[in-house]
Amino acid sequence: MEILRHAVVLVHLTGFAVLFGAWVVEAIGRRRITRLMTWGMVIAAVAGLALAAPWGIEYSLNYAKLGTKLVVLLAIGAVLGIGTARQRKSGTAPAALFWLVGILTFLNAAIAVLWR
Numbered sequence: 001m002e003i004l005r006h007a008v009v010l011v012h013l014t015g016f017a018v019l020f021g022a023w024v025v026e027a028i029g030r031r032r033i034t035r036l037m038t039w040g041m042v043i044a045a046v047a048g049l050a051l052a053a054p055w056g057i058e059y060s061l062n063y064a065k066l067g068t069k070l071v072v073l074l075a076i077g078a079v080l081g082i083g084t085a086r087q088r089k090s091g092t093a094p095a096a097l098f099w100l101v102g103i104l105t106f107l108n109a110a111i112a113v114l115w116r
Helices: 002-028 035-051 063-090 095-114
Strands: none
Touching: 002 035, 002 095, 035 063, 063 095
């Protein structure tokens, strides 16, 4: 069971890497919100929700941390959705929304690593 949980952690990290990596590439380039960012968020979200279930561990989960990460994830999803809609309408993503995606993604990773 521990190997399966570690595999889900790997998928979760891969989703984060896809989201943040796509954002960094676009930050250097055209500063657009891409479908790859949305897919990375979805992968990280599904794996994160699977990790929030207390299976295969012998310690208690930190539900305050998990709740905080879920709120940040929902904010990322909202910003991606709003930014994508505005980008379709006007041709470019609003700068504030684009930069907020990167900041919130980095914040979610910082919470995961630094909150013990």
